[in-house]
Amino acid sequence: MADSSGPPSGENLLFLTDDQLRKGIEAMFFAYRGFTADPDRILSEKGYGRAHHRAVHFINRSPGTTVNNLLSILGVTKQSLNRVLRSLIEDGLVESRIGKQDKRERHLFLTEAGEALERALSDAQRDRMRGAFRQAGPDAVSGFRQVLEAMMDAETRRHYKRLKEGGT
Amino acid sequence: MADSSGPPSGENLLFLTDDQLRKGIEAMFFAYRGFTADPDRILSEKGYGRAHHRAVHFINRSPGTTVNNLLSILGVTKQSLNRVLRSLIEDGLVESRIGKQDKRERHLFLTEAGEALERALSDAQRDRMRGAFRQAGPDAVSGFRQVLEAMMDAETRRHYKRLKEGGT
């Protein structure tokens, strides 16, 4: 159970004690609350929720993405996603275009209003992230990303890395 | 909007570009899913949810804590928490003892069954965290924690630090 079973075998493995792990767990819990707090405020003003934020974020990230693709990134059922997409389309934030090659597919795009909402949400979230990054410094940020990446499911990590290539 | 407005003023501030921030945002989203995946599986087998996990975690962390204290840590309404606590008490996982000094207060403790569930949940979650920590290494873990701490709300960070002191 604990890591107190064996000797540290040469390396310093104190960062793997149950206590260190518990701190990491609590840090994740508390930090995620901060991470979502600012967008949540904006969203609730407009009658949306976190699910709308996610949809808008990934449509903005990959304009023209299909519903199926979005489903596999978000990891929810099509019924859940559809409820969210329907309201976004009705409110004129998202446009759904029938595919040219495969007419079964719908390609999703943000309208100008959708882009405005996305910008408001990501500005708020980036401000928080920027403050944390600046405070912690570049080396800490690198470690932060390394740990988070290692915490993902293998399949999720594929999505993350595919998206990551877009930048840099 | 972007950090491309001014020169990096001597330091290397490339880690604060919008693109780096976006990657951090997506890493948080994807990693949090992995972070909760293992406990979620155990919980759903037993008919519980994430809210039960949180309650059990923090009662284990601070045995004898009051309902009010738990409320301020979890950041939910008493009605939400009460629903969760009631089911845990009914199922014999949590014991609620009337306070000795102040008999209005209820002090919460895990029963043996409650401790067993807590152990199952935290073992699963620690395994994931340990794997990520080991893969990333001690310096990365330090950075991970620095960034997460800086991302919390000020009030939340107080709770986090108070809890943190318990260990070390």
Added chain:
DNA sequence: CTTGGAATGTCAACAAGGCTGACATAATAT
């Protein structure tokens, strides 16, 4: 001793956002 307020519990109602299952439609693939 009375009264105000704090801590807690509980009831009702509601909403978001997950889920499953079933079914419909259109278009592509075999």
Added chain:
DNA sequence: ATATTATGTCAGCCTTGTTGACATTCCAAG
């Protein structure tokens, strides 16, 4: 021709959050 895929939709259920109202118990101040 038939099977499969992509999508949408309806109905219903669950968890977990919310608000508002009200009861109880008890400490503490007047």
